[in-house]
Amino acid sequence: MLDKNIKHQLQSHFSAINNPIELIIALDDSNKSKEIKALADDLASLSDKISIKNSEQPGARTPSMVVRSPISNTHIEFAGVPMGHEFTSLVLALLQTGGHPAKASNDEIEQIKSLDKPLNFEVYISLSCQTCPQVVQALNLMAATNSHVSATMIDGALFQDEVNERNILAVPAVYLNGELFSQGAVTLSDILNKVDSTSVEKTAAKLNEKDVFDMLVVGGGPAGASAAIYSARKGLKTGVVADKFGGQVSETLGIENFISVQATQGPKLVAQLEEHVNQYEVDIMKGQRALSVSADELLSIELESGATLKAKSIVVATGARWRSMNVPGEAEYKGRGVAYCPHCDGPLFKGKPVAVIGGGNSGIEAAIDLANIVDHVTVLEFADSLRADEVLINKARSLGNVTIIKSAQTTQVIGNGQKVTGLSYIDRNNGEAYELSVAGIFVQIGLIPNSEWLQGSEVALTQFGEIEVDGKGATSMSGVYAAGDVTSSAFKQIIIAMGSGATASLGAFDHLIRQGSDHSQAA
Structure with a gap:
């Protein structure tokens, strides 16, 4: 099932597994069941911590494979063959079930552990969906951390009867305890905010306690990541506040025009961007949307959660989203065709x-x-x-x-x-x-800039809603700079967004120097 190169890489990764893992497989006579069995055998051959059992659960989906911890009784299920984009989800599920630390903030981990009610998540995906893995992985992380949470990935192409019965016409589609929970991209923060009724207030309170940032980047796409890295390298106290990290790139399948990289995929590039930003002391605040910007002695960003962040300079990199047709029936049938x-x-x-x-x-x-x-x-x-x-x-x-x-x-x-x-x-x-x-x-009719929250502010927008910027990324509001697809840049490309992020960050740094910032001597 797995080739030699993948097995060699997995064997290295699986050395981080400390706790026993059970793979519980439910099979029938189909070819997909044979693939599940071969996959389970390959995985078990790579670590003495992994064992295989046949499912004894009546009515179990077939073919399927449950990743279970016999120590903590956690439950992560893959209904279908988790290859393609979902292979990484399987590997992470194995590592996290085996005791390897999950890539989430301490606050998020504690919040997951505090959940004390049964939460049975089912997420319908397609193996060609590049957005689905981030949702699957967020749910799997929760399930690997808390035995009250279970997560099941369901390949919609393989389980068509369920898809038709539930009238699922868009993925990822998440069900919680049998009821529709969400459709489309959702982050770990989004999920926790919905299942933990007190999370928004708790998070807002913590954000309000943040110190003043030298540079606050609003947006976590390529432009925002670039701006954050350049700011942090200047020794500035840097923050990134974003709905999710990666922006629209996380929904891009093939990328073949990113110079020096012949081919990559959006989710992979997003993961690399976040990993690069995390190499520096950057405060990343995900699951937050900007509501307004204002200025007094400092610049302030008010968030939809009710929190307010203060900064000496701001780089807006909120990107763009798909344009809607704005015709009768479109909103009503979004996600239903x-x-x-x-x-x-x-x-x-x-x-x-x-x-x-x-x-x-x-x-x-x-x-x-x-x-x-x-x-x-x-x-x-x-x-x-x-x-x-x-x-x-x-x-x-x-x-x-x-x-x-x-x-x-x-x-x-x-x-x-x-x-x-x-x-x-x-x-x-x-x-x-x-x-x-x-x-x-x-x-597929183009993009619209995510700039509505700036309407009525001192930041000038074009007739198309794009932020007007000069050659240094400066906007019409002192101390506020902008970069990427939300601006009036002529072309909307990843590499151009990254370059404009660096430009805006350097422009903001130059502004701080001229304003007599404490960091005017930073290298």
């Missing part, structure tokens, strides 16, 4: 007709990817010409199950109350209206 990540949700529409809204690179790439999974793809482009690269357009047109319609204005998402059944659009050339029968709609 309206999707924004073809890599994540594509497998849920296997053999069904879908539409892609947008004819830029993202839209045409999505159509090409989906064509290998779904029955038919219809691309709707508002303009009278496609904006994608010619090589992508030619590839899409060469596929027999891809149709491209130009000058098409989507007017409504149609559904039956539970899921998407179609959409309406107008031909902009003749004004005629049409209906298209589809099971899924993938929206």
Whole structure:
């Protein structure tokens, strides 16, 4: 099941396992069960701490594998074969169950340990989803830390009956004790905030006690990580406050234009960014959203949690998000057929007709990817010409199950109350209206900056909501700098965001020097 190189790497990792682990497997006669059995055998061969048992639980999902600690009675289950993006989730589950410390803050670990009610999490995923592993790993970490918590990863493509019964049309979809808990990307902080009713107040109180930062970075994407590193290297007291670390990059599958790295994936790059930032004394505060910025003797960032952070300088790097169509039915059917990540949700529409809204690179790439999974793809482009690269357009047109319609204005998402059944659009050339029968709609029409919280502040925004910056990343508000996709930069690329993060950080440092900061002599 596993090749020699992976086994060699795992054997090195598994040397950190101190406590016994049981792999409890539930099998049938399917090929996937054979894969689970082979995987379990390979894992057990790499450590004398790992043993295999056959499941005796009536009605257990098959094929599945439970990672269990016989000492603490923790329970982490993988229903399906956890390969692809989820292989790392399996490895981490083994290490954490075996006693290796989890990568979470002390506050988060203590909060998990304090949970005293049964919490049975089920998370439906697709193995091609790059967002799913962070959710799976957060739930697994909780389950490995507290025996009151159990976590089960379910491959939606393999357990289609459950997916259909629960009407799951977007992943990751998390259920808690049988009820829908969340859909889409959620962080460990998000989960803890929802299951621990006192967590928001506790966290806000701790944040309010923070000392003044020399530089506070708002946002944890590539621009924010770069700004934090440059600030910390100058010897400044640096903080990063963000909803989640990684930003939109965590939802990016393939990255092939990051100079010096031929190919990588978004989640891997995010993990490397966070690891790099953690090499410095940077205070990372996740699970927090900025509400407003103000200035008196110091700059203040008010957070949605009710806390306020003080700083001598600020770098805003809140990035951007997918743009919505803003048509009737879109909000109602989001997660029920309206999707924004073809890599994540594509497998849920296997053999069904879908539409892609947008004819830029993202839209045409999505159509090409989906064509290998779904029955038919219809691309709707508002303009009278496609904006994608010619090589992508030619590839899409060469596929027999891809149709491209130009000058098409989507007017409504149609559904039956539970899921998407179609959409309406107008031909902009003749004004005629049409209906298209589809099971899924993938929206790929660009980005919108995450700058709403700055409206009404002294920070000037463009007509598109982007932050106006000068050559040093300075905004119109003294001491506030900005970087990345939230700014008026001409191009929205990871490498450009990183460069602008460094520029804004150095610009803010120069501002501190000229303001006579205590750190004006920092190297």
